[in-house]
Amino acid sequence: MSHKIITISREFGSGGRDIGELVAKKLNVSCYDKELIKEVAKESGYSLDYIEENENATSSLLYNIATTGGYGVSVYNQDHMSPVDQVYIMQSKIIAELANRESCVIVGRCADYILREKEECLHVLIHADMEHKKERAIHSYGVSAKDAEKIIHKRNKARASHYKYYTGLTWGSVQNYHISLNSGLLGISDCVEIIANAAIKKLGNFD
Amino acid sequence: MSHKIITISREFGSGGRDIGELVAKKLNVSCYDKELIKEVAKESGYSLDYIEENENATSSLLYNIATTGGYGVSVYNQDHMSPVDQVYIMQSKIIAELANRESCVIVGRCADYILREKEECLHVLIHADMEHKKERAIHSYGVSAKDAEKIIHKRNKARASHYKYYTGLTWGSVQNYHISLNSGLLGISDCVEIIANAAIKKLGNFD
Numbered sequence: 001m002s003h004k005i006i007t008i009s010r011e012f013g014s015g016g017r018d019i020g021e022l023v024a025k026k027l028n029v030s031c032y033d034k035e036l037i038k039e040v041a042k043e044s045g046y047s048l049d050y051i052e053e054n055e056n057a058t059s060s061l062l063y064n065i066a067t068t069g070g071y072g073v074s075v076y077n078q079d080h081m082s083p084v085d086q087v088y089i090m091q092s093k094i095i096a097e098l099a100n101r102e103s104c105v106i107v108g109r110c111a112d113y114i115l116r117e118k119e120e121c122l123h124v125l126i127h128a129d130m131e132h133k134k135e136r137a138i139h140s141y142g143v144s145a146k147d148a149e150k151i152i153h154k155r156n157k158a159r160a161s162h163y164k165y166y167t168g169l170t171w172g173s174v175q176n177y178h179i180s181l182n183s184g185l186l187g188i189s190d191c192v193e194i195i196a197n198a199a200i201k202k203l204g205n206f207d
Numbered sequence: 208m209s210h211k212i213i214t215i216s217r218e219f220g221s222g223g224r225d226i227g228e229l230v231a232k233k234l235n236v237s238c239y240d241k242e243l244i245k246e247v248a249k250e251s252g253y254s255l256d257y258i259e260e261n262e263n264a265t266s267s268l269l270y271n272i273a274t275t276g277g278y279g280v281s282v283y284n285q286d287h288m289s290p291v292d293q294v295y296i297m298q299s300k301i302i303a304e305l306a307n308r309e310s311c312v313i314v315g316r317c318a319d320y321i322l323r324e325k326e327e328c329l330h331v332l333i334h335a336d337m338e339h340k341k342e343r344a345i346h347s348y349g350v351s352a353k354d355a356e357k358i359i360h361k362r363n364k365a366r367a368s369h370y371k372y373y374t375g376l377t378w379g380s381v382q383n384y385h386i387s388l389n390s391g392l393l394g395i396s397d398c399v400e401i402i403a404n405a406a407i408k409k410l411g412n413f414d
Contacts, residue, residue: 123392127381172381174334179401180387185330186409194386194405201400202393 004103004203005121006195007111011172012155013133013141014183015191016126020107022192027199027206032098033107039094040087054084088166103206108159112176113167122199125172125180126191132184178202211310211410212328213402214318218379219362220340220348221390222398223333227314229399234406234413239305240314246301247294261291295373310413315366319383320374329406332379332387333398339391385409 006023010016017033024031037051044051081089088110095106095114099121106115112123128136133152137143143151163171174180179198181191200206213230217223224240231238244258251258288296295317302313302321306328313322319330335343340359344350350358370378381387386405388398407413 125381125387129382174332174379174381174387174389175336177387178389178392180332180381180384182381182385185385186405190405190408193408194401197404198393198397198401201397 002120003099004206005099005115005118006105006199007115007121007123008105008107008126009112009177010108010126011128011133012159013137013152014126014128015136015188017107019126019183019188019191019195020105023195024105026192026196029104029206031105031107036091036094036109040090043090044086051087054087110163110166113169120203122202123177124195125177126183127172127180128182128184209327210306211413212306212322212325213312213406214322214328214330215312215314215333216319216384217315217333218335218340219366220344220359221333221335222343222395224314226333226390226395226398227312230402231312233399233403236311236413237309238312238314243298243301243316247297251293251297258294261294317370317373320376327410329409330384331402332384333390334379334387335389335391
């Protein structure tokens with residue numbers, strides 16, 4: 001039986017991670033988010049903090065020019081890869097293995113792109129307006145009210161650059177997803193319900 | 208009882224009109240699309256063809272400068288409005304009246320913007336990749352295969368300009384909608400199911 005995967009791309013502050021966890025719970029499957037970092041740590045020997053720091057980065061331009069003679073990931077020689085590229089490649093392999101092993105929800109980490117050829121997928125984008133993102137960042141992630149807007153911009157800019165660097169596509173462009181949901185207008189629980197229902201409709205029961 | 212409205216904005220070739228009609232049928236309400244043009248014709252005395260031709264247009268720049276001293280809609284003096292602006296204003300009034308009269312589905316015509324302050328609404332965007340839009344334009348709308356891509360670009364550009372002119376917003380930007388669906392990836396019947404379920408979840412039963 002082919003496994004069913006829901007990928008969730010999410011703006012920082014949109015509640016996408018919580019939505020992913022609740023969808024997974026509703027469908028009785030696992031949700032992979034931070035868990036992926038642990039898997040990469042196990043395989044690579046890098047520390048959790050180091051991976052977390054590097055996973056939304058792009059390779060240093062100078063490092064790339066020096067070691068690969070250009071931009072982008074040199075998949076041919078892992079010894080010459082920057083640590084950021086190594087984390088990306090390892091994470092991609094783990095995501096592909098996961099999708100072959102079990103039905104699950106995967107949050108972030110370019111999973112929509114990595115699994116773009118896989119049929120049994122529902123790719124979802126969660127976005128929200130700035131007011132809702134600020135509210136969530138302040139009350140759920142403990143960001144200071146003064147800095148919230150700046151931090152949200154910075155984090156989402158980093159996600160966009162990372163996605164662009166590794167996929168060549170524009171992060172958050174609706175064309176990459178089956179469904180895009182405005183969690184600010186819909187609220188978390190409606191998003192969960194819509195995604196779970198859509199996944200069952202498109203992919204069949206998860207049991 | 209407050210009436211429940213689903214607005215559907217749609218790229219040309221995405222099947223949004225068909226989806227709107229099927230959602231309305233499923234929820235046992237009316238779908239307003241071309242019907243709105245008839246209402247405008249009745250109120251304005253313009254012919255159906257004339258309204259259809261003008262409703263996705265923007266006012267002529269020269270007409271605006273000459274009559275209102277600038278850009279945009281002069282709502283203060285309808286006598287000095289361009290026919291295109293008159294059609295827009297009339298259509299907006301009819302959409303607002305409709306929303307006060309009955310639960311329904313409204314396709315296109317900036318209805319998401321016109322009803323932006325109304326609580327009991329679900330605003331949906333239907334989009335698709337170029338291949339699917341071409342297929343639909345050729346097989347369902349009888350557009351020639353040779354010209355399909357050019358016509359799709361032209362029609363969608365006109366919709367975007369019209370929307371920008373009257374709302375100041377970017378047409379197709381996910382922030383304007385609760386839900387954005389990729390009809391090319393999901394197919395028409397999944398889109399219908401997702402919208403109908405989401406509308407009931409958010410707004411309650413339509414009966």
